[in-house]
Amino acid sequence: MSTAEPGRPRARIAEARRNRQKLIEVATQAFATETKPVALETIARRAGVGIGTLYRHFPNREALVEAIYADQIGQLSASAERLLASHPPAAALRRWTGTFLEWSAAKHGMAEALSRVVASGRITPSEMRGELVAALALFLDAGAAAGDLRADARAADVAALFAGVLVVAGAPDQRDQAQRMLYLIVDGLRPAVPGS
Numbered sequence: 001m002s003t004a005e006p007g008r009p010r011a012r013i014a015e016a017r018r019n020r021q022k023l024i025e026v027a028t029q030a031f032a033t034e035t036k037p038v039a040l041e042t043i044a045r046r047a048g049v050g051i052g053t054l055y056r057h058f059p060n061r062e063a064l065v066e067a068i069y070a071d072q073i074g075q076l077s078a079s080a081e082r083l084l085a086s087h088p089p090a091a092a093l094r095r096w097t098g099t100f101l102e103w104s105a106a107k108h109g110m111a112e113a114l115s116r117v118v119a120s121g122r123i124t125p126s127e128m129r130g131e132l133v134a135a136l137a138l139f140l141d142a143g144a145a146a147g148d149l150r151a152d153a154r155a156a157d158v159a160a161l162f163a164g165v166l167v168v169a170g171a172p173d174q175r176d177q178a179q180r181m182l183y184l185i186v187d188g189l190r191p192a193v194p195g196s
Helices: 007-033 040-047 051-057 061-086 089-109 111-120 125-146 155-169 172-188
Strands: none
Touching: 007 040, 007 051, 007 061, 007 089, 040 051, 040 061, 051 061, 061 089, 061 111, 061 125, 089 111, 089 125, 089 172, 125 155, 155 172
16 A cells, blocks of 8 residues: 555645635635626636636535635634734724725625525525624724723624715725725724813
8 A cells, every 4th residue: 555645635635625715715806806797717717727626616606605705704803803913903993994895895796696695595694794793893892991992882883884884885996985984983983082
């Protein structure tokens, strides 16, 4: 029996994981930047894999969109934790708004497929809101404890404000406006100066 044999399945598994992640990254970028729907063949080509590899991981567009959504949600939370570890809460939240806008940009380009995933029940609107609320709660709790964000701010209210920004300035060509609006929200979460 060859000693090289046990390594081959592990190498294939590692390659499959890399291919899957590359497909998610390429599709996320395409959905966030393209103005027209992007063909799955185009995503496979840009990821450097064959269309068969894409379909092995994602049997249809909805499966790919669901994977992108899960990946992006994970990045929202991980980014919040990283930023809080290295910045004061208000500054961390201000920086995190860029991550939030990247997440929303990816959703914009896959809105039709995402709505089918939501309609199927695989992702629910309450789950979508819950993930955003949970990430914002990390900032608000830390900010209240540090005294640099209002202690009376509720994560669900701030999430609703963020969602409202996307309603009025959610298109890719409105990103600068959306960023300015999010900064205004974050600035409004700063505690009032005594005597003002």
